[in-house]
Each structure stands twice: as C-alpha cells, then as structure tokens.
Amino acid sequence: MADTVLYPERELKVVGTQPVRPDGVPKVTGLAQYGADFTLPGMLWGRILRSPHAHARIRAINTKKAEALPGVKAVITAADLPEQKFDYVGPERVAINFWHMTRNILAREKVLYEGHALAAVAATSKSIAEEALKLIEVDYEVLPHVIDVDEAMQPDAPLLFEDMITRGVQPPPTKPSNVSKRIEFKLGDVDKGFAAADEIVEASYKTKPVHQGYIEPHACLARFDTDGQAEVWSSSQGHFVVRTFTSRLVGMKVGDLRCHAAEIGGAFGGKTVVYVEPIAVVLSKKSGHPVKIMMSREEVFKASGPTSGASMTIKLGVMRDGRIVAAEGIFKYQAGAFPTSPVMNGCMCSFAPYDIANVRTIGYDVVCNRPKTVAYRAPGSPISAFAAESTMDLAARRIGMDPIEFRLKNIARPGSQTVWGAKLAHAGFAETLHALQKHPGYKAPLGKNQGRGVAAGYWFNGGGESSATVHVNEDGTVVVAEGSPDIGGSRASIALMAAETLGIPYENVRPIVADTNSVGYTQATGGSRVTYATGMTVINACNKVIDEMCVRAAKLWKVERADVIWEDGHARPAGKRAGEFEPLSFKAIAAKRTATGGPITASAAMNAEGQAPGFSAQFCDVEVDPDTGYVKILRYVAAQDVGRAIHPGYCEGQIHGGVVQGIGWALNEEYIYDRNGRMENPGFLDYRIPVASDVPMIEAIMVEVPNPNHPYGVKGVAEANIVPPTATIANAVHSATGLRLTDLPMSPPKVLAALDSARKR
Amino acid sequence: MAKHHVTATLNGSPVEFLCETQQTLLEVLRDELNLTGTKEGCATGDCGACSVTVGGRLVCSCLVLGAEVEGKRIETIEGMASGTELHPLQQKFLEHAALQCGICTPGMLIAARSLLERKPDPTEEEVRYWLAGNLCRCTGYNKIVDAVLAAAGEMRRA
Structure with missing residues (x-):
C-alpha cells in the first residue's frame, strides 16, 4: 500500500466496549493449551546440553555414551544442522545473519556464553534425557571472557570473533574488535548548536541487561515425518517466523513445515526468534518420534533474551527560555554473544519526542560473553530514554523550569524533523503531555524523603504484513482466521473491529489464530502492530464480505448490485429500487448462501503502512528510605496516546503492564555475573521482577488522538509505555534525595551507597 | 527403580498414579494425569504458576513430590468451576x-x-x-x- 487512506471519524457501536475476550474461558479454566501443553503418541522428551563456561573453544564432543543409554533415541550436535552463509539480511534495524543464528542454536567452533547450547538428546522420559546429558563428554579449552560493554570495547579485550571488523567505519579498521558496528545519525550542526547554548548539561549512564521475564518458558512439540514434512506447535510471537527460521536452520522447504501458534504465556519481544524449535525438529527427524522440549527457568535466563545493557553519554545545549538547541547521544549497547543489539533504535528514539534543530546520535553494537540479546518491548528505546530523559531532567533543573513545561516547549509536532530524516506525521505528543499536566496529583504536596519525577518516551509502532480470511456461517455467525499470535487480547480487538464493520454482535464473531497452512503470511506479533495492521487486514476482508452480501441480496431481490447498499448490518434496496423490499439482515443472507452462489468467504492481505508513532509521558512519586535505600513507588501516573482504545480494558492493561516492567527495570532487575562469567541469579528469587505488593495501582490516562490512516483510529499501545519509567523514577529519586543516580538498577544497596557518600561529603 | 503407586483425591474424585521418586506433583499432574492447567513457570517455588491446594493448603506443586500426596485431597484449576458454572x-x-x-x-x-x-x-x-x-x-x-x-x-x- 503506497498511499494511506484517510478515514473520517464516525460513530462507533462495538469498538470501545469491553466484552469478555473470545479466548477468556479456556484461560480461566486451565484448558487453554500453551507451548508445553501439547502431547502426541510416542512422544519423547528433549533436553539441551549447555556450556558451563563463558567462553571456550570446543575441542571435541563425544556423544557415544549418551547414545548407548537405554531409552535415548537421538543425540544431536551442530553437525546435524547445515552450515549457513555469512550474510546480514533484512532491514538494517532488524538485520539477521543465519551464520550467527545457527551458532546460537547449537555452538560450533566455540561456546560464547554460559548456557550456550551445544548438544541435545531425545529420550523416553525426562529423567533419562537428563541422565543422558551427563554422559556427553565435551573437551573445552577455556578462554578469557568479557562481560561489561566498556571492557569489551577495550583494545586488549578478549575477542569473541577473531575476524570481526567493525562495520560502518570508513576506512574499515585493520584490527578486529568486539565492536560489530558503528552507526551515526545527524541533523543540523550540533557544534554550532552547543556554541550558541546558554547552558550545557552532560552526563553518563549505565544500564544492565534485563530479561523479558515472561512466566512461560520456551516450549515446543515437533513431529517430523519420514516423507520430509513436519509440524511444530510452539509458544511464539510469530509462527510464520518459526517456520521461516526453522526451515532455514534445519534445511527443509518452507512448504514442508507447518507451524501452529500455541497460546503464548508472555513474550514481550523475547519470543520473536527460535531456540528449541529447530532442535526439536532435528531430534524428531533423527529419532522418528515426536519430541517435546521445555526450557527450565534457569535456561530461560541463561540462554534466551535479555535486552542490552548499555553505557551512554548525553549532552544537551539549552537556552534559558527552555529551548533545546543541540543534543548529542553516544550509545554503546551490548548485543550479547552475537551481533545486533537494538542500538539503532536507541539512536533514533532517544530525542524523537522533541523538535531539536541540531542532533547527533552515535551507536556502537558490541558483542560480549552473554546470551544473545533479543527484542524487549520497544527494543532499544527504554535504554537510550533512561539517559536522554535523565539529562532532560538535569537541564530543566539547571534553568529552573517545570519538567512538563520544558518538554512542552520542545515537543515534536506534525512536521517536526527526526534525526533519521522522516518528518513526524501525527499529532498526539503535546496532547499527552497536557493530559499528564492536568492530573490533580501533579501539583499535590510531597512529604519528607519524597520526590516527583517526569519523563517521556517514543516508540515507532509497526505496520507490516498480515493476512486474514473471514468465513460467514449459515446462521450468520462469522469466523475470522488471522495469523497474529495473541499475546495480550488481540483476538478481542480483532473481533470488536470485525463486528463493528459487519454490523453484527461481537458474540457472533469468532476469531482464531490460524496455522501457517491455513492463512496467509503474517509477520510476528511485535512492534505494537497487530491491532493496527492485522486489524486493518481483517476490516478489509470484512468489507469484501459486505460487498458479497450485497451481491447475494441483489440476487434474492433480482435487482442490480448497484441498487443495494449496506447499512447497519443490513442490505437495503437503494437508488431507483429504494423501499421496494424489506431490508435483509446479515443472518438472513447467510442462510441463503447455497441458493445465492455457495459459501461466503473473503480474504485480505496487505503490507500495512501509515502507522502512527507511540508516545507516553509519565510522572511518579517515590519515597526513599534513608536507612535502607529502598525506593517505594507511592503513585504512578502514565498518560499515553492510544489513537483509539478498541477494547479499553486491554488497552489500559498494556499501559499498566509496561509501566510495571519499567519499574522492575528501574529498581531491581539485572543480570549479575561472578568473576568466571557465570550468571549468579538465574531464577525469579534472585532476579526479582515486581510482585503485587511492590507496586501501587498504576493510573493510566488514555489519550485518544485518532490515527487518520486507520478506519477506527488505531495507534499501537503496547510499547511506548515502557520507555519512560526508568528515567521517571530516577528523576523522582533525584527530587527526593538531591542525588542523580546514573546506574540501573537503583536497587537499595546502590541507593544507600549514594546516600552514604553524600552524607560523608 | 520401581515407580511409586499413589492414591489420592483429585478435584473430588479418586485418582491413582505411578510416579518416579523425583517426580514433582506438578509433573504428575501435567505429564501423568494430563491436567495441564497447572503451569510450570520456574519449578523452584518462586513464581506461583503451579499453585494448587493439598489438603486445603496452598502450595507450589513444583515443591511437592508426587509420592507425598498419598491419601491427600488435591484441588487444581480444572476443579474450580462447578460444571459449566464459573467460580x-x-x-x-x-x-x-x-x-x-x-x-x-x-x-x-x-x-x-x-x-x-x-x-x-x-x-x-x-x-x-x-x-x-x-x-x-x-x-x-x-x-x-x-x-x-x-x-x-x-x-x-x-
């Protein structure tokens, strides 16, 4: 779709209501089937052998003893997967290199992090599979490792890839390093901007990798038949992605692999790649049995996710009237063991909320001996926003301006230039700041040791490829088959939009997430794209159905198609035949399908454009315990431009959830390593995500500035909300203590150390 | 080693199963009795996704061995609704x-x-x-x- 269509505002009947989700009952009765809940006759259990070392050369793997254990049906290593070409493919922001990917699935020359998979077994029971792993002998040559991003960039750092030459530098460096890539964005002339500034504020920041923390570990079931066809049931954000990656990694035709989307127990970006699926397929192929693999929680922490930790420096030039005249950001992101962190997003999003004439952002993508990073909710943006929005707060303090006023003074509006060249095409940012500013709590008095902080955040939101088919049943009910795994209630929003478009009750629409052989290609659920792009695809299919219903009505009335219009869920005679016949309901036409031409069904497929960016602005009140350093969240208010809330309950839920994940990121969550590069906290006891008693009720303000490119005004809602929290809280801690915390997480020991050192001064 | 033979009451009905010594109640429910409504999130008692009651007491079923529930009354999510009426x-x-x-x-x-x-x-x-x-x-x-x-x-x- 090259051109976007502008949709007029209209009165809505179904969109905006809050019915029970179509997939709700099985989820409260325990009958919904998630990745680990499928079984097949003759099924084996797969388990994966993982490296105990952060960095080691694999001299030899001997699987003979494991293979000889009774009950073991297959043992595989990287030798069972085809080699892949070294090539970065796909759009730069999310480029993929299958040479790297296959080495992450099963290590080849070296293991690059503790938990790196290097062999797998399938056996008749879990306990036999576990026993067999202990019988696999690996001869390692342990190598020096590097965990921290700044250390990994040192010239004498241990190299993960001895031949890695930094991309994006001219002329290319002659020496290899751990820097996979350098990127730079420029707008205007920052040096001139800084020279003209009344005040310059500069600070450096560090963040730790954090895990997406979905409660359901990765799990799948695979069956490979001797004719070369296979089926996979797995917990994934994109079963078409599972098909693309798995077929490529295993070396089979795309058409031979059928993938089913299991119910998914949380993902937040972490299930946009594959880990266990190719292994289960190859184990099944080798054993002749279906194979199920479930990761343990420890495996999830050590070998999946997380997002990057980073080291960053921000410099802002401001005028005394509050205008920002120059902004510069240097962002060094950990990619983990293989290239491609979301640093490019960080460079693009950091200053995107603002209209600044002179901007430069520089990003470094750095490998280190940690698990390969994966997308995590607005990938890259919360990290750079921590640095940028903390510095925004410092700048507002420097010139003595209210932080919301300061942001409003600089806020991007339609037509504002972004650092990557595009102009902002949508309104909603200023409206959101105004809504936050009007919250009565913003002016409420604070007590002792209490503080208030403000921050804002930007996310692109997504469009992309989706497919859907609408089937009309003989009783007037409808099945909507679409290809987007539902991770937060999207079947509800899809059914609401279908019901609205068709003019039938919500309960008469049954949406399903169809498997890869039952619906057209659909990109993964991510980038806040589903309600926008898949929603629009479903609406297009519904409009085709309406057209067909009018054709059928014309046949029944023996009139021209042009003399039938669709209004309020009914076909009505119009034009020269107006009033000649009683209107025919959706149900009445559906009942006549056989006599009027057979099944009524319509498909639509598109590559949706015209999405509007997400913007969230938040404030919070904290109290800092001077004796323990514990930061208690007293109040949290999050305003977000949602375009139009299709199902307000789930829309609000996205804001609550994103904010609480951000609170965890700000206050508790981090990967902790020992000196051997082994993770010390690979469990929910020590990697502490927020629990119910840690947080207050999050107050969500849904600002509705409709996106004119979508029939119902949808903007993505899932991600922008996680961008501001870390800086919001850091700014509140500053307000409470007078101290600027620049290292995440702001856990009690770190806050206490800062308080103590201030007390000594 | 021979498996243990266990009899118990599950969601109000008698049940018997065989389990290995190290198998947890969570594994027994999911893998032996096909009741997959009880979820594994961590298997270390930290996440609560596998919560059930044993003898009326709330427990993480990943921290209870299958062999321990001999003679006990177990309630899982599958027994929460009364027939078609949701709790x-x-x-x-x-x-x-x-x-x-x-x-x-x-x-x-x-x-x-x-x-x-x-x-x-x-x-x-x-x-x-x-x-x-x-x-x-x-x-x-x-x-x-x-x-x-x-x-x-x-x-x-x-």
Whole structure:
C-alpha cells in the first residue's frame, strides 16, 4: 500500500466496549493449551546440553555414551544442522545473519556464553534425557571472557570473533574488535548548536541487561515425518517466523513445515526468534518420534533474551527560555554473544519526542560473553530514554523550569524533523503531555524523603504484513482466521473491529489464530502492530464480505448490485429500487448462501503502512528510605496516546503492564555475573521482577488522538509505555534525595551507597 | 527403580498414579494425569504458576513430590468451576480483563480462592501481599487486584 487512506471519524457501536475476550474461558479454566501443553503418541522428551563456561573453544564432543543409554533415541550436535552463509539480511534495524543464528542454536567452533547450547538428546522420559546429558563428554579449552560493554570495547579485550571488523567505519579498521558496528545519525550542526547554548548539561549512564521475564518458558512439540514434512506447535510471537527460521536452520522447504501458534504465556519481544524449535525438529527427524522440549527457568535466563545493557553519554545545549538547541547521544549497547543489539533504535528514539534543530546520535553494537540479546518491548528505546530523559531532567533543573513545561516547549509536532530524516506525521505528543499536566496529583504536596519525577518516551509502532480470511456461517455467525499470535487480547480487538464493520454482535464473531497452512503470511506479533495492521487486514476482508452480501441480496431481490447498499448490518434496496423490499439482515443472507452462489468467504492481505508513532509521558512519586535505600513507588501516573482504545480494558492493561516492567527495570532487575562469567541469579528469587505488593495501582490516562490512516483510529499501545519509567523514577529519586543516580538498577544497596557518600561529603 | 503407586483425591474424585521418586506433583499432574492447567513457570517455588491446594493448603506443586500426596485431597484449576458454572473469581477475572497472556491465571485463581476462604473481606493491601508469591509479567497487577476484590464482594453478598 503506497498511499494511506484517510478515514473520517464516525460513530462507533462495538469498538470501545469491553466484552469478555473470545479466548477468556479456556484461560480461566486451565484448558487453554500453551507451548508445553501439547502431547502426541510416542512422544519423547528433549533436553539441551549447555556450556558451563563463558567462553571456550570446543575441542571435541563425544556423544557415544549418551547414545548407548537405554531409552535415548537421538543425540544431536551442530553437525546435524547445515552450515549457513555469512550474510546480514533484512532491514538494517532488524538485520539477521543465519551464520550467527545457527551458532546460537547449537555452538560450533566455540561456546560464547554460559548456557550456550551445544548438544541435545531425545529420550523416553525426562529423567533419562537428563541422565543422558551427563554422559556427553565435551573437551573445552577455556578462554578469557568479557562481560561489561566498556571492557569489551577495550583494545586488549578478549575477542569473541577473531575476524570481526567493525562495520560502518570508513576506512574499515585493520584490527578486529568486539565492536560489530558503528552507526551515526545527524541533523543540523550540533557544534554550532552547543556554541550558541546558554547552558550545557552532560552526563553518563549505565544500564544492565534485563530479561523479558515472561512466566512461560520456551516450549515446543515437533513431529517430523519420514516423507520430509513436519509440524511444530510452539509458544511464539510469530509462527510464520518459526517456520521461516526453522526451515532455514534445519534445511527443509518452507512448504514442508507447518507451524501452529500455541497460546503464548508472555513474550514481550523475547519470543520473536527460535531456540528449541529447530532442535526439536532435528531430534524428531533423527529419532522418528515426536519430541517435546521445555526450557527450565534457569535456561530461560541463561540462554534466551535479555535486552542490552548499555553505557551512554548525553549532552544537551539549552537556552534559558527552555529551548533545546543541540543534543548529542553516544550509545554503546551490548548485543550479547552475537551481533545486533537494538542500538539503532536507541539512536533514533532517544530525542524523537522533541523538535531539536541540531542532533547527533552515535551507536556502537558490541558483542560480549552473554546470551544473545533479543527484542524487549520497544527494543532499544527504554535504554537510550533512561539517559536522554535523565539529562532532560538535569537541564530543566539547571534553568529552573517545570519538567512538563520544558518538554512542552520542545515537543515534536506534525512536521517536526527526526534525526533519521522522516518528518513526524501525527499529532498526539503535546496532547499527552497536557493530559499528564492536568492530573490533580501533579501539583499535590510531597512529604519528607519524597520526590516527583517526569519523563517521556517514543516508540515507532509497526505496520507490516498480515493476512486474514473471514468465513460467514449459515446462521450468520462469522469466523475470522488471522495469523497474529495473541499475546495480550488481540483476538478481542480483532473481533470488536470485525463486528463493528459487519454490523453484527461481537458474540457472533469468532476469531482464531490460524496455522501457517491455513492463512496467509503474517509477520510476528511485535512492534505494537497487530491491532493496527492485522486489524486493518481483517476490516478489509470484512468489507469484501459486505460487498458479497450485497451481491447475494441483489440476487434474492433480482435487482442490480448497484441498487443495494449496506447499512447497519443490513442490505437495503437503494437508488431507483429504494423501499421496494424489506431490508435483509446479515443472518438472513447467510442462510441463503447455497441458493445465492455457495459459501461466503473473503480474504485480505496487505503490507500495512501509515502507522502512527507511540508516545507516553509519565510522572511518579517515590519515597526513599534513608536507612535502607529502598525506593517505594507511592503513585504512578502514565498518560499515553492510544489513537483509539478498541477494547479499553486491554488497552489500559498494556499501559499498566509496561509501566510495571519499567519499574522492575528501574529498581531491581539485572543480570549479575561472578568473576568466571557465570550468571549468579538465574531464577525469579534472585532476579526479582515486581510482585503485587511492590507496586501501587498504576493510573493510566488514555489519550485518544485518532490515527487518520486507520478506519477506527488505531495507534499501537503496547510499547511506548515502557520507555519512560526508568528515567521517571530516577528523576523522582533525584527530587527526593538531591542525588542523580546514573546506574540501573537503583536497587537499595546502590541507593544507600549514594546516600552514604553524600552524607560523608 | 520401581515407580511409586499413589492414591489420592483429585478435584473430588479418586485418582491413582505411578510416579518416579523425583517426580514433582506438578509433573504428575501435567505429564501423568494430563491436567495441564497447572503451569510450570520456574519449578523452584518462586513464581506461583503451579499453585494448587493439598489438603486445603496452598502450595507450589513444583515443591511437592508426587509420592507425598498419598491419601491427600488435591484441588487444581480444572476443579474450580462447578460444571459449566464459573467460580466468581473466574468470572471476575474475565470481566475485569485481569489476564493478558493467561499463563499465571490458574495459579492466581487458586491462590486468590485460598485467600478468600480465609479472609472473605480483604483489603487491597492484603490481596497484594497474599498474591506476592504469584508473578504476573503482563498486567502490572491492577486488574488482578480489582478482580479479586470484586469477586470477594460478590461472594459475600451471595
């Protein structure tokens, strides 16, 4: 779709209501089937052998003893997967290199992090599979490792890839390093901007990798038949992605692999790649049995996710009237063991909320001996926003301006230039700041040791490829088959939009997430794209159905198609035949399908454009315990431009959830390593995500500035909300203590150390 | 080693199963009895996704061995609704949009029912502390707490 269509505002009947989700009952009765809940006759259990070392050369793997254990049906290593070409493919922001990917699935020359998979077994029971792993002998040559991003960039750092030459530098460096890539964005002339500034504020920041923390570990079931066809049931954000990656990694035709989307127990970006699926397929192929693999929680922490930790420096030039005249950001992101962190997003999003004439952002993508990073909710943006929005707060303090006023003074509006060249095409940012500013709590008095902080955040939101088919049943009910795994209630929003478009009750629409052989290609659920792009695809299919219903009505009335219009869920005679016949309901036409031409069904497929960016602005009140350093969240208010809330309950839920994940990121969550590069906290006891008693009720303000490119005004809602929290809280801690915390997480020991050192001064 | 033969009461009906010594109640429920409504989130007692009651007591089924439940009364999510009638907690979770992905929901419901059996009129704070052992990564807990309080209100009126 090259051109976007502008949709007029209209009165809505179904969109905006809050019915029970179509997939709700099985989820409260325990009958919904998630990745680990499928079984097949003759099924084996797969388990994966993982490296105990952060960095080691694999001299030899001997699987003979494991293979000889009774009950073991297959043992595989990287030798069972085809080699892949070294090539970065796909759009730069999310480029993929299958040479790297296959080495992450099963290590080849070296293991690059503790938990790196290097062999797998399938056996008749879990306990036999576990026993067999202990019988696999690996001869390692342990190598020096590097965990921290700044250390990994040192010239004498241990190299993960001895031949890695930094991309994006001219002329290319002659020496290899751990820097996979350098990127730079420029707008205007920052040096001139800084020279003209009344005040310059500069600070450096560090963040730790954090895990997406979905409660359901990765799990799948695979069956490979001797004719070369296979089926996979797995917990994934994109079963078409599972098909693309798995077929490529295993070396089979795309058409031979059928993938089913299991119910998914949380993902937040972490299930946009594959880990266990190719292994289960190859184990099944080798054993002749279906194979199920479930990761343990420890495996999830050590070998999946997380997002990057980073080291960053921000410099802002401001005028005394509050205008920002120059902004510069240097962002060094950990990619983990293989290239491609979301640093490019960080460079693009950091200053995107603002209209600044002179901007430069520089990003470094750095490998280190940690698990390969994966997308995590607005990938890259919360990290750079921590640095940028903390510095925004410092700048507002420097010139003595209210932080919301300061942001409003600089806020991007339609037509504002972004650092990557595009102009902002949508309104909603200023409206959101105004809504936050009007919250009565913003002016409420604070007590002792209490503080208030403000921050804002930007996310692109997504469009992309989706497919859907609408089937009309003989009783007037409808099945909507679409290809987007539902991770937060999207079947509800899809059914609401279908019901609205068709003019039938919500309960008469049954949406399903169809498997890869039952619906057209659909990109993964991510980038806040589903309600926008898949929603629009479903609406297009519904409009085709309406057209067909009018054709059928014309046949029944023996009139021209042009003399039938669709209004309020009914076909009505119009034009020269107006009033000649009683209107025919959706149900009445559906009942006549056989006599009027057979099944009524319509498909639509598109590559949706015209999405509007997400913007969230938040404030919070904290109290800092001077004796323990514990930061208690007293109040949290999050305003977000949602375009139009299709199902307000789930829309609000996205804001609550994103904010609480951000609170965890700000206050508790981090990967902790020992000196051997082994993770010390690979469990929910020590990697502490927020629990119910840690947080207050999050107050969500849904600002509705409709996106004119979508029939119902949808903007993505899932991600922008996680961008501001870390800086919001850091700014509140500053307000409470007078101290600027620049290292995440702001856990009690770190806050206490800062308080103590201030007390000594 | 020979498997253990265990007899117990599961959701009101007699049940017997064989299990290995190291098999947890969670594994027995899921892998031997095909009751997959009880979820594994961590297998270390930290997330609460596998919450069930044994003899009326709320436990993480990943921390109980299958062999330990001989003669005991076990209640899982599959036994929460009465036939086709949902428990008020189940109904309120649906009405309040208290689940997004739903993986923590069975454990949350079992834990919340245990709370309301002990305390029919809990405060928001009591709900938050009682459910502090049940992790949810999607909802930020707002709507879960709302749903539990709403269900408590309805059950008191019933």
